[in-house]
Amino acid sequence: MKSEKLDLNNITQSNVGEVSNQLSTQPPKGAVMLDKSLLPSRGKFYPETIYVKKLNTLNIKNLATINENNINNVINNVLSNCLWGIETGKILTGDKIWLIYYLRAFTYDDIPFVLRGTCDNCGNIRNYKFFLKNLDVTYLDKDVPEYIELPNKDKITITYPTIATEGAINRLKNDQNIMIEINPELLELSSYILKVNDTKMSLYKAYEYICDMDAKSFSHFTNEMAELLFSAKPVAKFKCDSCGEDILLPMPFVPSFFLPKIK
Numbered sequence: 103m104k105s106e107k108l109d110l111n112n113i114t115q116s117n118v119g120e121v122s123n124q125l126s127t128q129p130p131k132g133a134v135m136l137d138k139s140l141l142p143s144r145g146k147f148y149p150e151t152i153y154v155k156k157l158n159t160l161n162i163k164n165l166a167t168i169n170e171n172n173i174n175n176v177i178n179n180v181l182s183n184c185l186w187g188i189e190t191g192k193i194l195t196g197d198k199i200w201l202i203y204y205l206r207a208f209t210y211d212d213i214p215f216v217l218r219g220t221c222d223n224c225g226n227i228r229n230y231k232f233f234l235k236n237l238d239v240t241y242l243d244k245d246v247p248e249y250i251e252l253p254n255k256d257k258i259t260i261t262y263p264t265i266a267t268e269g270a271i272n273r274l275k276n277d278q279n280i281m282i283e284i285n286p287e288l289l290e291l292s293s294y295i296l297k298v299n300d301t302k303m304s305l306y307k308a309y310e311y312i313c314d315m316d317a318k319s320f321s322h323f324t325n326e327m328a329e330l331l332f333s334a335k336p337v338a339k340f341k342c343d344s345c346g347e348d349i350l351l352p353m354p355f356v357p358s359f360f361l362p363k364i365k
């Protein structure tokens with residue numbers, strides 16, 4: 103990284119490109135390095151150093167007006183705005199939701215969000231304070247095997263879908279040239295297949311492969327994959343203070359979560 107100061111008075115037309123390259127090698131002001139081990143993926147698939155910056159007013163406004171139709175656009179825009187050092191398309195879908203909760207916590211110093219909940223076990227009703235640590239997260243703490251061998255003897259090399267893969271999934275779902283009915287869950291499962299016996303698979307080829315699988319192989323594959331998934335669910339996890347049971351409460355994106363009352 104070059105360290106000499108830029109002389110902004112001395113930029114000629116020919117070196118404008120070079121100047122903007124130099125500027126983009128510096129993380130934005132106020133950005134801090136993300137501890138990738140906090141991610142559901144544990145950061146295993148990101149060689150990049152990732153920086154995060156706080157949500158700005160436009161991000162907050164968009165997050166506070168999130169709905170079923172705009173959710174993907176809003177989240178992807180916020181991530182491309184607040185993460186630095188990584189292309190948004192390379193972010194794994196299993197990390198996406200966690201990153202939004204993380205950015206909210208980072209922006210507001212993890213100011214708690216109060217949820218009212220009933221314990222299913224003892225009926226105790228009380229208020230719970232949600233902090234980032236209460237988010238229901240499944241981490242990838244296992245090593246991903248080189249391949250999964252199926253009962254049909256095929257060796258499957260797996261990958262993890264990214265935001266870019268999500269785009270490909272949506273394009274395939276809406277492709278008018280495809281005459282067969284696409285099952286969304288099988289298509290999602292297909293996005294975890296990188297290679298079959300060393301042959302690289304397109305998303306559509308992987309989907310066809312899954313659809314043609316014998317039942318034993320399919321069952322084995324889904325069970326093996328279930329052990330290798332990671333995600334953050336929009337669910338808050340607490341312990342009941344009267345009986346000690348786990349309490350799960352929905353923690354959806356609501357306006358008051360992104361616009362908390364500051365005392």
Ligand SMILES: [Zn+2]
Pocket residue numbers: 221222223224225226342343344345346347
């Ligand atoms: Zn209880």
